[in-house]
Amino acid sequence: MPKPHQGPAESDPAIRVRALEAILTEKGLIDPKALDALVDTYESKVGPRNGAKVVARAWVDPAYKQRLLSDATAAIKEFGFSGLQGEDMVVVENTPDVHNLVVCTLCSCYPWPTLGLPPVWYKSAPYRARAVSDPRGVLKEFGTELPETVEVRTWDTTAELRYLVLPERPPGTDDMTEDQLAELVTRDSMIGVTKAKAP
Amino acid sequence: MxxxxxxxxxxxxxxxxxxxxxxxxxxxxxxxAFALFASTFVFAGYTVDEFRHAIEKIPPAHYLESSYYEHWLFAFEEALMKRGFVTREELDARIAQLKSGGP
Structure with a gap:
């Protein structure tokens, strides 16, 4: 049983969720412990560190990168990252000439196994509206200025297909190990709103 | 839609x-709410398409004003009620009970 809430400040959705959880638990349809485990999994186990491992491998291993670009779902599964909202993956590669950006204009589709759950801004109305109509303006708001010569491609995710951006490997990283490189790969760089961090 | x-x-x-x-x-x-979705999704047998369709039926003004997980809550309440796992009356009664300090 969830702990009874004290005080008058509990919001309407919080009470609705608590009521629903209590009813379904009493009917034996759900187990609160299973809910605890799900929350813990997405708060502490599944997140962009997974995607960063995939990207770092692609940076150091050309054969892996080839597999990643030709069958992303299978290549990502080599790390054991698969399942809910990652069933069909496509990886799009940033190059000196092309910059990729991912959005879900209709809702919030996002590759959970590699990036975890999406941040609020990704699900927000302004991002969903403008990533397709003014991608360069959006990129500037994230501090990403691209030369006019770079083509910007915006990918609109669907429930069936999820995209992950393969950012460019930053210059000056030739001597770094795969683990060190993974530290440069941020969540935002795999959505495409920023580049990978400089070493 | x-x-x-x-x-x-x-x-x-x-x-x-x-x-x-x-x-x-x-x-x-x-x-x-997230965990409830992931759990009810399995036993209630609804699809992502149905879930999203329910979100798309949220009245437009409420859609823009409410938060993301409120959209989810709206959608899986719909799915659960449609299948009879919970009724509106049951849920309203429990909410009233919680608001008055009950379990």
């Missing part, structure tokens, strides 16, 4: 405002 959820290209919604060091869930109930 053509509706308020179809936001691509809409003007006047302002800048994107990223939050630094954003938590996965901002409030405890959001985590419970």
């Amino acid at each position: 053509n509706g308020i959820h179809d936001l691509g290209g809409m003007h006047g919604l302002g800048p994107v405002v990223p939050e630094q060091d954003e938590p996965v869930f901002h409030e405890k109930w959001e985590g419970r």
Whole structure:
């Protein structure tokens, strides 16, 4: 049983969720412990560190990168990252000439196994509206200025297909190990709103 | 379905405002709502398509004003009620009970 809430400040959705959880638990349809485990999994186990491992491998291993670009779902599964909202993956590669950006204009589709759950801004109305109509303006708001010569491609995710951006490997990283490189790969760089961090 | 959820290209919604060091869930109930979705999805047997369709049926003004996990809550309440796992009366009664300090 969830702990009874004290005080008058509990919001309407919080009470609705608590009521629903209590009813379904009493009917034996759900187990609160299973809910605890799900929350813990997405708060502490599944997140962009997974995607960063995939990207770092692609940076150091050309054969892996080839597999990643030709069958992303299978290549990502080599790390054991698969399942809910990652069933069909496509990886799009940033190059000196092309910059990729991912959005879900209709809702919030996002590759959970590699990036975890999406941040609020990704699900927000302004991002969903403008990533397709003014991608360069959006990129500037994230501090990403691209030369006019770079083509910007915006990918609109669907429930069936999820995209992950393969950012460019930053210059000056030739001597770094795969683990060190993974530290440069941020969540935002795999959505495409920023580049990978400089070493 | 053509509706308020179809936001691509809409003007006047302002800048994107990223939050630094954003938590996965901002409030405890959001985590419970997420986990409830993932759990009920399995036993109630609804699909992502049905779930999204329910979100798309949220009245437009409420859609823009309410938070993301409120959309989810709206959608899986719909799915559960449609299948009879819970009724509106049951849920309203329990909410009233909780509001008056009951279990």
